[in-house]
Amino acid sequence: MAKGHPAANQPTEQETPPKKYRVAGTMKGMIIMSDDFDEPLEDLKDYM
8 A cells, every 4th residue: 555545445524425413303293193093994894
């Protein structure tokens, strides 16, 4: 290896995109679940 040459082609700091962190609560109120979501489905009554 010659001096000043990297051993592997590693991305430099400019090539790597900045890390995006997740923010808790950003989807709050966007997902609505019905009150009977855990009730058995009519289509599956024959199998229960």
